[in-house]
Amino acid sequence: MTEKNILAYFKSPEEAEGAQRKLQALRVVDMSITRFSRYPGEGYDPVNMFSGEWSSLASLTQDAEITNHSAGILAAADPAASGMSDGGQGGPTGRDILLTVVVDEGSHHQALRIIEEAGGML
Template sequence: MAEKNILAYFKTPEEAEKISRKLQSLQVVDMSIDRFSAYPGGELNQPMNLLSGDMSLAGLTQNASITNPSAGVLAAASPAASGMSDGGEDGISGFDILLTVVIEESSFDQAMRVIQEAGGLV
């Protein structure tokens, strides 16, 4: 049989997990849940040294791991760096959890309905 893929965006990992459990009853070939960001890096696991300057505005406000000065300037120029904005007024703000599903073609329409009824952005 043929396979199809779905990229669905959610606001929280819990929302994506809930839908992934519902999708398990369908013919899922593969599925994953990931968080993505416009900025590199993961969670801040290393302590920052305020005296040596081993810190950045983007690291503090956007949880970014900045690797060079140019990337730091670019990230700090974002409206989100102030902590007073999410960076935009568009309809997709906050949808930073990606549910990726590879599913048999016969179950595709049903999986799409389940995701959209739960508020996922497809």
């Protein structure tokens, strides 16, 4: 049988984990949960925040690893850098958790229903 891929976005890891538990009853080939951001990296080390060794405002406010000066300026211009953005960590939708699922074609529609019922956005 052929396989189908599903990418679903959730607002919290707990929502995605709930869908993951229900999906395990199907013929799941592979499944993972990941948090993503529009900026790369794991962010800054808060212990060294006062040392002045941070590359941009975005590295402090958005957990971004800025690799050069120009990228730091661009990222700091984002409304989220000021802390005044209401979009949350995942942007305007607040969905920054990605559930990736690979299922057999016969289980695809059932998997889609499970994900939508768990609050996932396809």
